[in-house]
Amino acid sequence: MEKGKNLQKEVTDNKIVYSYHGVASNALLRKATINDTLNGKTSPKATTLISIVEAMGFTMNEFGKEFDDISDDEVKIFLNENS
Template sequence: MERGKSLQKDRKDNKVVYSYHGVASNALLRKATINDTLNGITSPKATTLISIIEAMEFTMTDFGKEFDGISDEEIKAYLNENA
C-alpha cells in the first residue's frame, strides 16, 4: 500500500483517472495485463485482480460493492457496445 501513495493519477470530470503504467508498476504486473484486464479482454486470476485493486488503492470491500452494483441492464449495454 505504501507504493500506492506514488500512483500516477489525475482527476477528470471529478473522477480519478489512473495511469495503466502506474497501476502496472504498483501491482508488479505487465502494463499489457492491466490493459487487457481493465478493458475486459481477458478474465484475470484472483491474485491478479487483487493486485490491481490494491495497486489502485481500493479494498476488496470497495470492489465488491461496485461489482454488486452492476445491473443486468448495464451488462447488456456493455455487451451490445462491445459485440
C-alpha cells in the same frame, strides 16, 4: 492504500482515471495485463485481480461493493459497446 496515492491519475467526468503504467508498476504486472483486464479482454485470475485492485489503492471489500452495484443493464450496455 498509501501506494495508490502515488499513482498517476487524473479526474475526468468526476471519475478518477489511473495510469495503466502506474497500476502495472504497483501491482508488479505487465502493462498489457492491466490493459486487457480493465478493458474486459481477459478474465483475470483472483490473484491478478487482487493485485490490480490493491495497486489502485482500494480494498477488496470496496471492490466487492462496487461490483455488486453493477446492474444487468450496465453489463448489457458494456457488452454492446465492446462487441
